[in-house]
Amino acid sequence: MEELFGVSMDIIMAVLLAVFLPVIAVVAFMAWRNPVMLKLGLRNIPRRKSQTALIIVGIMMSTLIMAAAFGTGDSITYSIRKNA
Structure with missing residues (x-):
């Protein structure tokens, strides 16, 4: 896969990296x-194990659905171009 929506993957990677690094730094x-806010945010992970697990599973499933959609789209595009 060289392009996504007509944009080179190298450009997409550079833009995402340029956005990701400052966000992580902030x-x-x-x-x-403010370590108190960090502790408040992290202390609910062991307290609410089922909610944490559901959130993680939901994120994993949404990632799987997106990857499957892109893979299916690429396969269909390839098949159409090959047979046309």
Whole structure:
């Protein structure tokens, strides 16, 4: 897969990396600056195990659905171009 919606994967990777790194830096800075908020956010993970598991499973399933949709679309596009 060289392109996604007509945009080169290299460009998409560079843009996502340019957005991801500052966001992670800001979150890390905020956690360092205010550790109480970090502790408040993280303490619910062991307390609410079923909710945490459901959220993780939901994120995994949404990722799976997106990957399957892109894979199916690519397969159909390839088949149409090959047979046309």
